[in-house]
Amino acid sequence: MQTRSKDVNAQIPATEKATQETLVSMHRWTDKLLTFRTTRPAEYRFTAGQFARLGLQVNGEMIWRAYSITSAEAENELEYYAIVVPDGLFTTALNVLKPGDPVWVEKLSYGFMTPDRFGGGDDFWMLATGTGLGPYLSILQQPEVWRQFRNLVLVHCVRHEDELTYQDKFQALREEAAAQNLPGRLQLIPMTTRDDAAAHPERLHGRITSALRDGSLERKAGLDINAEASRLMVCGNPDMITEVREILRERGLGPCRRAGGGQFITEDYW
Ligand SMILES: Cc1cc2nc3c(=O)[nH]c(=O)nc-3n(C[C@H](O)[C@H](O)[C@H](O)COP(=O)(O)OP(=O)(O)OC[C@H]3O[C@@H](n4cnc5c(N)ncnc54)[C@H](O)[C@@H]3O)c2cc1C
16 A cells, blocks of 8 residues: 555645644744644544645745655644755745635645554564654554554654654653553664764664665564564655565565455655
């Protein structure tokens, strides 16, 4: 099962298919990474792992882009995690928004990155590059996933350490799950591609694809990736996703299908 960016942006919603919401807050992790929250319409529904299409008015025209919802299903506000793309039409406008400014949220939410699509499996691997972390933030705030899997492995690969965001949030979720006696155990595996490896010898360096091919990712997690035990989601950079799909297929894993079966689900961000 795969979500591709070209499918998502093929149909641009009209404003009547969306509600006008208000920007509530904007947190800046770095000069390029933002977490922003909007008001939520009372009747709005989504499943953790899905994405919304958001609209902004840019030079008098509505521009729509897909964003993974990072908030929990029951929260009163909606949260998103975004990178400001150089010269990006939408994100240049997003970057200068102030609390109180309007943001349109399409009434429907979309996407296949929901753990209920998996059958069986003990280990849930969540692989992300950059802001591809988004769906997992929402998923890990739902107690169901901590009951569904014994091992939850979150792999977040970024260029530099300052892009390893939300670490405290994941730590807090891990403590909360333990306090509630939920059976799942969360492992965080941060990876950087451009930092000095000697400064953090305990951390994996390089790309997710290399760490999968040479076995270092599985050694780090202490778990094998195989069709029986493993269920995977892969989100973010489309080149990474294409290569991960190849690696997983070589190992006998296949994509989840609507009819059932399969071990992995992917979502390309562009
Ligand atoms: C299903 C889906 C969910 C998405 N969820 C998120 C999300 O939660 N957070 C998010 O930041 N983006 C997400 N995106 C990407 C987002 O929709 C926009 O493409 C992005 O905000 C850039 O829009 P723009 O108009 O500023 O740039 P554009 O002018 O549209 O530039 C697009 C170019 O920017 C680069 N790019 C786009 N998105 C990213 C990214 N996330 N990281 C690195 N480079 C990127 C690519 O080179 C791409 O070709 C998602 C896309 C899809 C299809």
